[in-house]
Amino acid sequence: MKKLMLTTTLALSLMLLCCAPALAADPVKTLSGDITLAQAQKILAAALKKAEAIKVPMNIAIVDAGGNLKAFYRQEDAFIGSIDISIKKAVTARYFNMSTRTLGSVSQVGQPLYGIEASNDGLILFAGGVLLVDANNVIIGAIGVSGGSVDEDESVAMAGAAAIK
Known part of the structure; x- marks a missing residue:
């Protein structure tokens, strides 16, 4: 039993020694399909420009792709x-992979997704x-905008989204 335990410990130690340099040489990278901070900043700048206009x-x-807040700006x-509305708009779009306008149209009384907002x-x-x-x-996240009419909000969101197309 001691011999088996010693052999197992030795094997695990060798694996760690062999693999450690390879793991250290390859730093953690952004997951495929997730927004980077640089992309978020570019999108934010384009949206702000439209809001100012x-x-x-x-x-x-x-x-981000998981629906977690990556960037936020309040003018x-x-x-x-x-x-809260702007954050929830972004999260809603990402959770269901469609714009909030589209989801809203299929969630009205008598429509298949009625009540989904709860x-x-x-x-x-x-x-x-x-x-x-x-x-x-590839979907990398979503943008949510609130502060004006729904059409103004959407135009600012679309301007931001267009920045990375």
């Missing part, structure tokens, strides 16, 4: 109540949440 103070949230005088700790089902898709057509 239409002169509507906005809250802009960007989530001066943007509604405080819109902070799931996932609350969803937002009006325009302003848009998927972020990279040049390889």
Whole structure:
């Protein structure tokens, strides 16, 4: 029994010694299909530019592929109540891989997804949440915008999303 334990310990030690340099040489990389901070900043800058152009103070949230907040910006005088809405718009778009406008249209009374907004700790089902898709057509996250009319919110979100196409 001692011989088996010693042999196993020796084998594991050798594996660690052999593999450690290879593991150390290859640092952790961003998962395929996830947004980088540089991409999020580029998207945020494009969205802010659009918000400034239409002169509507906005809250802009960007989530990663897992629906986790990656970047956020609240312009001066943007509604405080819109902070949560912008984040939930982004999360909603990512959770269901469609814009919040599209999801909203299929969740009305009599439609197949009626009541879905009560799931996932609350969803937002009006325009302003848009998927972020990279040049390889891979979903890498979503953007949610709130502060103006739903059409203004969506136009700012679309401007941000277009920055990485």
